[in-house]
Amino acid sequence: MPIRAPEDPTGTGGDAGSEPGAVRVFFDAILHPHRSLGRAGFRILMGVVILMNLIVAGIFVANGAWPVVPFCGLDVLALWLAFRVSYRSARQYERVRLTDRALTVQRVHWKVPERRWSFHPYWLRISHDERADHARRGPAGQVTLTSHGQSVGVGSFLSPQERSTFARALGDALRDWRRPPCPPAPAG
Template sequence: MVQHLNHAEGVRLLLTPNRSLSWRGNVRIWLCVVAVTLIIATAMALAGAWVVVPFAGLELLALAIGVYLTSQSCQRQEVLTINNSDIRLEKGRRRKLSEWTLPVRYARLRMNPPEHPFAPPKLVLIHRDVHVSLGSFLNVEDTEALVRFLESRGLTIERKQPEPDPGLWF
């Protein structure tokens, strides 16, 4: 998701992955699954199939770990600030973990071809020996919108051609 934020010195974009549910929504769904699983496991245990209960617990634990890891991954964000002289990219989750500042005049955006037809191209900000990935979690439409916006701001776009396909799928 690409959001334009107000900024006094230039343009600021907030890049985040698409999130269908908040943390509370994920927990509520997980609790519904827990309730249904407990009802079924209890019925099976009362019918004599008590071996189902530990496996139901393992299933719920695996689901909880998956929901937690996915929710943590969806909290990533990148803030791209563009002013007359610099491009600043900040990455993190709840706080800034890393930051890069590149000169607008000499920086360029490389678009590496997608791995398959439904994937977005990989974006990399480049200045001399500095290569920083940009918006790796964006979908195809958001990536295209970001590229169009950066191109309209005068950033040089390098479109790398895909490697020739030998036609073999194995």
Template structure:
């Protein structure tokens, strides 16, 4: 019989737009940029059209660059005798760590406005930050469920 984990979570970066949403956003932005662009073109200020086109390209680049992080994730599994953390970057590079939960401390770092800025696993050998790509609210939610699970594993 296999034992089940005390806690398991798959942390992924937040995606505000899908590829279809990015295309729609770019189409709307390009359409709105074309309105003053045509007005400037008719007045003979044609370089403005090129500059507005560059704005559209920069927005497209920024939105697609943020979408490339979609393949990154962290898998955190807490067993009665082990804490396993598997981190996979957007390029597919994988790092796997395993700790004894009895020798691990979980630290929540907050800023002056009480927002969670970092989640750290502290060991004798150093510290490892988890969920770097999460929003402050997501970090707080993760901390609220992970900390009690780690405490139960130590008991």
């Protein structure tokens, strides 16, 4: 889970005081699902599986059981398709950004259109039960952001330790945002 601090804390390319309407960034994280096998590892794995299947197919052909050969190719195809689906799902991400004006959550998934949620930080509550993560009870162990009856779960694909780290980092950033002089609470 990369939590990246912006190089420019204002998000404007300049000094926070030099531009009217400059936006100050308190937190900016892009969350990606973890994949344990990279592209190079995938190529090596597929090479080994193809080589082993060619050896097995050669043995069957040498013994006169040539109808088995197409089935040796089917398992290679099934493995390739499974990895293709896995790598496609790895393109999803969630971006959580806290500025002096709003906390926004952007969810990008390869199957559905991009979704965005926006919360005013003054009213925002962060919920995360670390015990539920470790005991495997309750919801999928996600971090829930709630404000004015609207809520969104973030980081359901992260490991329990990564969710805890993310929740603490976001909570710290929200506390920094609330330190004086924080923007005033909206009316209502």
